[in-house]
Amino acid sequence: MSSDIYKDIILDYYRNPRNYGDLPEPDVRAKDSNPLCGDIIEMQLKIRDGKVDDIRFKGKGCAISQASASMLTEAVKGQTLDELKAMGKPYVLELLGIDPGPTRIKCALLALKVLKLAVYGYLGQAVTEEVRQLV
Amino acid sequence: MVEKLTTINVARIREDFPILKRQVNDKPLVYFDNAATSQKPNVVIDAIDRYYREYNANIHRGIHKLAEEATLAYEEAREKVAKFVNAKGTEEIIFTRNATEAINLVAYAWGRANVGRGDKIVLTIMEHHSNIVPWQLLAQEKEAELEFITIDGNGELRQDEVQELIDEKTKIVCMTHASNVLGTINPVKEIGRVAHRYGAMFLIDAAQTVPHITVDLREIDCDFAAFSGHKMLGPTGIGVLYGKSEQLQNMPPFLGGGEMIREVHETGSSWKDPPYKFEAGTPDVAGAIGLGTAVDYLTGIGMRNVHDYEKEITSYALERMKQVDGVTIYGPRDVARRVGVISFNLGDIHPHDLASILDEEGIAIRSGHHCAEPLIEFLQVPATSRASFYIYNTMEEVDVFVNALEKARKLFAR
Secondary structure (H helix, E strand, C coil): CCCCCCCHHHHHHHHCCCCECCCCCCCEEEEEEECCCCEEEEEEEEEECCEEEEEEEEEECCHHHHHHHHHHHHHHCCCEHHHHHHCCHHHHHHHHCCCCCCCCHHHHHHHHHHHHHHHHHHHCCCCCHHHHCCC | CCCCCCCCCHHHHHHCCHHHHCEECCEECEECECCCCCCCCHHHHHHHHHHHHHCCCCCCCCCCHHHHHHHHHHHHHHHHHHHHCCCCCHHHEEEECCHHHHHHHHHHHHHHHHCCCCCEEEEECCCCHHHCHHHHHHHHHHCCEEEEECECCCCCECHHHHHHHCCCCEEEEEEECECCCCCEECCHHHHHHHHHHCCCEEEEECCCCCCCCCCCHHHHCCCEEEEECHHHCCCCCCEEEEECHHHHHHCCCCCCCCCCEEEEECCEEEECCCCHHHCCCCCCHHHHHHHHHHHHHHHHHCHHHHHHHHHHHHHHHHHHHHCCCCEEEECCCCHHHECCEEEEEECCCCHHHHHHHHHHCCEECEEECCCCHHHHHHHCCCCEEEEECCCCCCHHHHHHHHHHHHHHHHHHHC
């Protein structure tokens, strides 16, 4: 079956998530859920010299939400916190390689929101309205 | 066993619903989300259109011709609805926005006058949020208690809990006639009898039954019943509260305003008799006319035939779905004990993923908690998928749906 949004790569990340689990001593952790469908994602980060040194995620939910979380953890390793703060919706969609459409976009963006919550939490800064509105 | 269909011509019925000609993602639309809302036949769309084009006017007040015609049509719709559910008369039929507003009307108007500290409100675990939240608000305000009757493994209410939970402290028992998740048809007549034995009121949420089976409210002997127009081929924005005359007479008003008053003075006001006492402001005239037309349409087919056909398509769907590897179906096994609503899960595929995959095939199903979170928690699943049928659905559509389930299963099995 040719499924537009369930490409092999997304199903692969869903079935075999990379960077899944806990970090031994994370510098920061953040968690959020999508109340509409109950997707939950937690991220744990190790930060060194203002960069993501290591990262893990845990969660439950649909394939889109879990695959995007896993892909994001791979992509952001080594990136600076400023880069993460500047990261937007197009970055995630490009990673996923699909357009999930208006009803599923929140599933795709939950991981990004949690990542940003972690960054703002680590920096001790107030979360911006833009981040709150992501999901 | 699947009985042979003889009484209903689905192909002809489909001709009456313009939306069924639509393509979704280049596939013919398969609309299996009827428990959420039904599609509308041409006659309903035309009736609403005609009202606005030919006799739009405010009702009950104007002396002119248009006002007279509009008032007549609005009150005719009330008569049709009254007859359809076998109310004693039109004074027992109040038009609301939807079933939710109908239940809220009872919780506010009757509830605030009759429920006090320590009183009990008995609900069931399979209620839609619309039959939970109004009672929670009332219970919080009055320091009353809420109790929930739970279900057995077959998705049916536990009779021991019915006997145990309804007692002399109980002021009202509120329950759905049929579950919008499990499809279970509840023995409302019997449970109503238990409620009445303790002097409690009995309210049923009939949103999932009035569109699909013969509902005789006088036979059920409930004090209140709520249902929505849009689930029974009518437009959105119109719903119904049925209330026994004697209850409505004694109830204080709900919303205050025009239409519902007899006299208004600086020192106070007096109310009209039911149903007008509960219809403040300009109502949804077009909606009521549309609903009346939908009632005519359903009556034309015959509710017996509607129910028989839905049993047939539900049996067929259950039969076919069971053959798909990894399908879990919730609710009664016996098709006679359920309406045409099938909640299920497919392996460990998240219902939102399944709904997306089916949407790509042009199939509309529902996924999530179906506005019944306490039930979903009770079932201990994160969510379910739900297919629900109506008179215009076909066995061929069930085949398309089952094939899509197979495809989804294979896609996720890789």
